[in-house]
Amino acid sequence: MTLKNTGIMIISLICILAGNYFARRVTERINLLETIKLMIKYIETQIEYTRTPISSLLKCLCENNDFKKLTFLPKIKDDIENGIDLNSSWRKNAGLFIKCSSLHNDDGQLLISFSDILGASDLNGQIQNCETYINLFETKLCSLRQKSEGSVKIYNMLGLMCATFAAIILF
Amino acid sequence: MNDVNEKGFTEILRYLPMRFQNILVKLPSGTKCSIKEIRLRANKPVVAVTEKGCAFLASNSKLSYILNDTMPVITVAEIDDTVKKVCGFSVYTHQNEIVNGFVTLAGGHRVGLCGTAVCDDKTAISIRDINCINIRIANEKAGSAAELISKIFYSGLQNIIIAGAPMSGKTTVLRDLVRQISDGNAGEYYKCAVMDERCEIAAVNGQVFENNVGCNTDVLSNYPKSLGISQAIRTLSPDIIFCDETATECEVDEILNGIMCGVHFAVTVHGNNFEDLLKRNISKRLLNSGLFGYVVLLGERYNLGKIEKIMKVGEIDLEKYGNYDNISDLYSCG
Numbered sequence: 001m002t003l004k005n006t007g008i009m010i011i012s013l014i015c016i017l018a019g020n021y022f023a024r025r026v027t028e029r030i031n032l033l034e035t036i037k038l039m040i041k042y043i044e045t046q047i048e049y050t051r052t053p054i055s056s057l058l059k060c061l062c063e064n065n066d067f068k069k070l071t072f073l074p075k076i077k078d079d080i081e082n083g084i085d086l087n088s089s090w091r092k093n094a095g096l097f098i099k100c101s102s103l104h105n106d107d108g109q110l111l112i113s114f115s116d117i118l119g120a121s122d123l124n125g126q127i128q129n130c131e132t133y134i135n136l137f138e139t140k141l142c143s144l145r146q147k148s149e150g151s152v153k154i155y156n157m158l159g160l161m162c163a164t165f166a167a168i169i170l171f
Numbered sequence: 172m173n174d175v176n177e178k179g180f181t182e183i184l185r186y187l188p189m190r191f192q193n194i195l196v197k198l199p200s201g202t203k204c205s206i207k208e209i210r211l212r213a214n215k216p217v218v219a220v221t222e223k224g225c226a227f228l229a230s231n232s233k234l235s236y237i238l239n240d241t242m243p244v245i246t247v248a249e250i251d252d253t254v255k256k257v258c259g260f261s262v263y264t265h266q267n268e269i270v271n272g273f274v275t276l277a278g279g280h281r282v283g284l285c286g287t288a289v290c291d292d293k294t295a296i297s298i299r300d301i302n303c304i305n306i307r308i309a310n311e312k313a314g315s316a317a318e319l320i321s322k323i324f325y326s327g328l329q330n331i332i333i334a335g336a337p338m339s340g341k342t343t344v345l346r347d348l349v350r351q352i353s354d355g356n357a358g359e360y361y362k363c364a365v366m367d368e369r370c371e372i373a374a375v376n377g378q379v380f381e382n383n384v385g386c387n388t389d390v391l392s393n394y395p396k397s398l399g400i401s402q403a404i405r406t407l408s409p410d411i412i413f414c415d416e417t418a419t420e421c422e423v424d425e426i427l428n429g430i431m432c433g434v435h436f437a438v439t440v441h442g443n444n445f446e447d448l449l450k451r452n453i454s455k456r457l458l459n460s461g462l463f464g465y466v467v468l469l470g471e472r473y474n475l476g477k478i479e480k481i482m483k484v485g486e487i488d489l490e491k492y493g494n495y496d497n498i499s500d501l502y503s504c505g
Binding site for chain 1: 185186252255256258259260261262263264266297377
């Protein structure tokens with residue numbers, strides 16, 4: 001009997017945690033997208049004001065606590081220091097980051113394609129590239145924020161309901 | 172000296188395509204030190220310019236002065252990659268330099284770029300289809316200006332013109348002169364200002380100078396010389412200003428104006444010999460001003476930093492140089 005009760009409790013707990021996990025992933029995704037947007041804004045400002053080269057920009061980004069979540073940045077910085085091409089390094093490291101983060105594939109594609117022109121054009125081209133991606137991420141964030149309020153509640157509720165349902169069935 | 176050259180050679184290696192890095196890194200130490208320039212051209216073998224002339228890079232890590240078909244050629248994609256690397260993947264940082272056909276690397280190495288100019292009505296606004304890259308390895312030759320210190324500057328600051336052909340070591344001598352005057356070798360710790368328009372003299376990397384330009388030197392990096400000179404005079408109160416490769420009338424105007432303000436100048440100009448200086452408008456204007464005390468002529472190409480002759484302007488027998496008269500109508504402005 002005790003074993004059965006323990007099993008029910010564990011299953012219910014798993015259901016609640018799963019609901020909570022999915023809810024948290026939505027929040028995390030929004031936070032990450034906001035950080036990425038902030039990063040692009042930072043890059044744009046630095047390029048516009050001081051024309052800071054990419055290697056120095058990456059160094060500044062890595063040292064900035066606001067961007068600690070973007071764990072692919074230090075790897076790209078190291079790659080560039082070792083003479084590896086920015087574009088291929090960005091694709092590789094951002095790709096790996098996306099796989100183990102809460103970002104969706106379409107978010108990832110946007111992040112990866114940002115590097116296609118990064119550093120490869122004149123000042124105006126760089127500013128326009130940054131502006132375009134800031135707008136794209138902002139659009140994504142707007143729709144996501146609208147959806148998130150409902151989906152966070154739904155995931156939590158679903159988890160709780162599954163837990164209750166499992167408990168009733170199994171008890 | 173050899174250590175310095177090999178350091179420069181090692182510094183530029185990382186910008187080259189990997190397969191050429193692997194070949195070049197195995198060159199004998201003496202050969203590495205003798206290389207002054209590395210030239211990359213699309214679909215052509217790599218050329219290394221040494222003191223003996225142009226040599227081609229063979230796949231067995233040897234330089235050959237005779238071209239043959241087995242030599243590895245550099246591809247267009249490798250040229251593109253090299254351009255990206257020398258720009259630090261940041262074309263926007265170097266867009267003005269690219270228009271002028273060069274990028275300066277950390278360490279002061281100058282990379283010349285050659286391709287198709289993109290022009291608007293009057294000037295080039297960019298270069299596309301870059302097909303040739305010339306990497307010139309910077310040299311720090313400590314002591315190359317010692318003769319100038321003992322013969323010219325020991326009795327006090329002077330205005331001097333240093334002239335030489337390309338690759339004769341004008342920048343090398345100027346850099347050592349800055350260092351020695353700044354460090355007090357001329358008898359006093361004079362305040363020095365360097366117009367480092369191409370970031371070759373001090374090779375500033377971030378906020379640090381990679382080349383030794385002395386302890387009492389202010390470096391204005393990337394400033395157009397004419398702007399930098401007036402700014403230095405107004406804000407830095409230098410005793411002497413150093414300008415590399417004086418090439419435009421406006422720069423001459425600013426230099427002459429600076430001398431009138433009581434600042435001394437050491438400038439370099441292109442010219443194989445004194446006759447060449449008299450033929451070129453820029454150097455002729457400087458000499459004609461009567462404000463420069465000495466002309467220093469450097470030796471032949473590839474003989475870096477060798478001082479051939481020091482001439483005191485007042486003692487030059489101008490008759491010897493033919494039709495030299497005071498051509499004041501060449502003065503454009505100022």
